[in-house]
Structure formats: C-alpha cells, structure tokens
Amino acid sequence: MHILLADDDESIARVACLGLRRAGFTVTVVDGGLSALLAAREAAFDALVLDWNMPDQDGIDVCRQLQADPAWARVPIVFLTGATHEGAEQEALAAGARGVIFKPFDPMTVGEQVRQLIT
Numbered sequence: 001m002h003i004l005l006a007d008d009d010e011s012i013a014r015v016a017c018l019g020l021r022r023a024g025f026t027v028t029v030v031d032g033g034l035s036a037l038l039a040a041r042e043a044a045f046d047a048l049v050l051d052w053n054m055p056d057q058d059g060i061d062v063c064r065q066l067q068a069d070p071a072w073a074r075v076p077i078v079f080l081t082g083a084t085h086e087g088a089e090q091e092a093l094a095a096g097a098r099g100v101i102f103k104p105f106d107p108m109t110v111g112e113q114v115r116q117l118i119t
Contacts, residue, residue: 001025001047001118002025002045003020003048004039004047004048005028005048005049005080006030006032006048007051007054007080008031008032008055009051012080013029015107016049016105019105019108019109019110020110020111021111022111023114028043028045031054033050033057033059034056036048036062037057037062040066040072045075046075046118047075047076047078047118048075048077048078049077049080050079050080051080052079052082052083052088053082053083060095063079063096063097064095064096067096076098078097078099078117079100081103082102082103084102088100101117
C-alpha cells in the first residue's frame with residue numbers, strides 16, 4: 001500500500017515514515033497541506049496520514065477538500081497529530097478521517113495502528 005504522509009516537522013515525518021515502512025507501506029512524504037493536495041492530485045495513494053497543524057494549510061482543511069472530491073472520497077485518511085484540544089478526535093472524524101493517532105506516538109507500532117484504521 002502506498003501512503004502519503006504530510007507533516008511539516010521533518011524529524012516527526014522521518015520517524016513516522018520509518019514506522020510506516022517497517023509495517024510494509026510504501027511512503028511518500030510531503031511537508032505541508034498544499035503539498036499534500038498537489039501530490040494527491042498527481043499520484044494514486046491508498047491512504048493519507050496528515051498532521052493537523054501545518055503552516056500553509058492545516059490537515060483538517062486538506063481532509064475536507066479531499067473528502068469532497070468524488071475521486072478521493074473513499075481514500076482513508078488518518079491524522080497523526082499533536083492537536084489535543086477538546087473535541088479534536090470528533091472534529092477529525094466529522095471531516096472524514098478514519099481515526100486519529102496522537103503524538104507522541106510509538107514508532108514501532110504506528111504502522112500497525114495506521115493499518116488497523118485504514119482497513
């Protein structure tokens with residue numbers, strides 16, 4: 001499975017990417033919401049893993065835009081985020097996400113957590 005991972009924190013993206021690859025995923029990494037939208041329109045992905053807070057466009061907005069597009073409406077989206085405000089998980093689910101993994105996450109299990117949420 002090919003996953004698009006969007007996170008503006010390079011160290012978090014690197015660790016998450018290693019965890020996802022350890023679980024057998026092929027991973028393409030981008031550094032923001034706008035990059036995620038561009039990549040999603042240029043290539044086919046089986047799932048997306050989005051950070052919530054990114055400087056150019058937040059993950060919730062990206063999720064809503066992709067879920068509104070019939071070509072992307074069935075592609076599972078998971079948030080990997082430090083957003084811990086009350087109602088964060090409910091907001092992500094309402095935007096169309098399959099689930100939320102909160103930071104800090106365990107790099108040894110993050111791939112399997114994503115797999116459980118997208119299958």
